[in-house]
Amino acid sequence: IEKQEGQKTVAAGAEKADEALDAAASDEGVQAELEARAKADEQKKAEIEARAEADEQKKAELEARAEADRQKKAEVEAEIKRREEAEAKKRAEIEAKVESEAKARAEAETQLKNKDAAAVTASTHDSAAVTTSTHDSATATASTHDSATATASTHGSVAATPATHDSAAATVAKTPAPDAAAHTTAGLSPADFMAICKVVEAEAGHQPVHGRSMVANVILNRVKSPAFPNSVSGVLTAPGQFTVVRSSRYANAVPSASTQEAVRKAVAQDMSGGALYFHRGSGSWGNRSYIGTVGSHGFYR
Numbered sequence: 001i002e003k004q005e006g007q008k009t010v011a012a013g014a015e016k017a018d019e020a021l022d023a024a025a026s027d028e029g030v031q032a033e034l035e036a037r038a039k040a041d042e043q044k045k046a047e048i049e050a051r052a053e054a055d056e057q058k059k060a061e062l063e064a065r066a067e068a069d070r071q072k073k074a075e076v077e078a079e080i081k082r083r084e085e086a087e088a089k090k091r092a093e094i095e096a097k098v099e100s101e102a103k104a105r106a107e108a109e110t111q112l113k114n115k116d117a118a119a120v121t122a123s124t125h126d127s128a129a130v131t132t133s134t135h136d137s138a139t140a141t142a143s144t145h146d147s148a149t150a151t152a153s154t155h156g157s158v159a160a161t162p163a164t165h166d167s168a169a170a171t172v173a174k175t176p177a178p179d180a181a182a183h184t185t186a187g188l189s190p191a192d193f194m195a196i197c198k199v200v201e202a203e204a205g206h207q208p209v210h211g212r213s214m215v216a217n218v219i220l221n222r223v224k225s226p227a228f229p230n231s232v233s234g235v236l237t238a239p240g241q242f243t244v245v246r247s248s249r250y251a252n253a254v255p256s257a258s259t260q261e262a263v264r265k266a267v268a269q270d271m272s273g274g275a276l277y278f279h280r281g282s283g284s285w286g287n288r289s290y291i292g293t294v295g296s297h298g299f300y301r
Contacts (some may be wrong), residue, residue, distance in 0.1 A: 188267060192232040196220075197255035197263050199236060202244045204297060205253070209262045211294035216266035218275050218299070225276060275299040 188196075196216050204215045219242075222228035222235045229235050236242045244250050255263075265271070273291045282298035284290060291299040 188232070193263065193267075194255070195232055195236060196266075197260050198250055198253040199242060199244060200263055201253040201255045201259045202247070202249040203242075204295070205256065205259060207295035207297060209258055209265075210271065211297055212259055212262035213266040214272040214275060214294055214299055215278060215297065216263045217270050217272035218278050220266060221270065221272065221274060221276055221301075228276075272299055274301045276301045 196219050199219065200212045200215050204212045207215075219232065219235055223230060223232055229238055236245050275291050277285070277288055277300040278297045279285065280296055280298075282290070282293040285298070285300055288300035291301060293299070
């Protein structure tokens with residue numbers, strides 16, 4: 001009996017030992033699982049922190065890009081403002097220059113008209129004096145004719161009468177009709193006519209009469225052309241054109257009788273073939289059409 005009791009006791013102790021071993025093994029498994037979970041949590045936390053750091057870095061990059069964009073926008077706006085101010089300044093300078101040129105042109109036209117009006121007045125006075133003198137000469141010649149006729153009748157010498165009469169007729173014939181000059185300058189004021197005469201005298205006074213008429217035709221054709229000012233003074237004082245008008249040659253020019261006659265012919269008829277330009281020399285001149293050369297001037301349109 002005692003032996004059986006001892007065996008039971010040993011068996012019970014072995015069973016308890018097994019249970020203890022099983023309990024210990026179970027505890028180790030739980031511990032290992034907990035450690036594994038903790039490790040996984042640590043890894044997940046590290047990933048979250050890394051992601052948060054990446055987000056912070058991306059945010060910093062976006063802010064830096066936004067700041068760069070703001071700076072670039074400010075630079076562009078500053079450049080636009082600078083250009084606008086420069087353009088405004090340039091426009092103001094151009095407007096001031098145009099206004100100054102217009103004022104100078106107006107003053108030049110006024111001076112030109114005043115000078116030409118004075119010249120025309122003097123020329124008209126001289127012409128009237130010459131006409132009066134010619135008329136008196138013709139009257140005196142006619143008186144001589146009457147005296148000669150009377151003398152011939154008294155002495156019977158009639159042969160001298162025809163010769164004296166022919167001389168008087170020739171003198172009167174050389175005196176132009178009072179309205180002939182007015183007809184040949186129709187459409188021009190006395191001031192404009194004298195201005196053209198002075199330009200022609202200054203530019204081509206030494207040229208053939210036909211060449212002087214063609215220079216006058218260039219001025220008259222420009223007045224008619226829509227590409228140029230529509231007045232004689234406007235054509236003569238246009239910037240860069242007829243620079244002789246602003247020289248002493250024009251101021252001191254005294255148009256000869258042949259020059260005035262050449263201008264009258266130009267007023268009556270365009271002998272230039274529609275010329276709008278002339279210069280010393282001949283041949284090609286840019287894209288202008290060559291018309292011909294008279295004297296030392298080539299004419300173009």
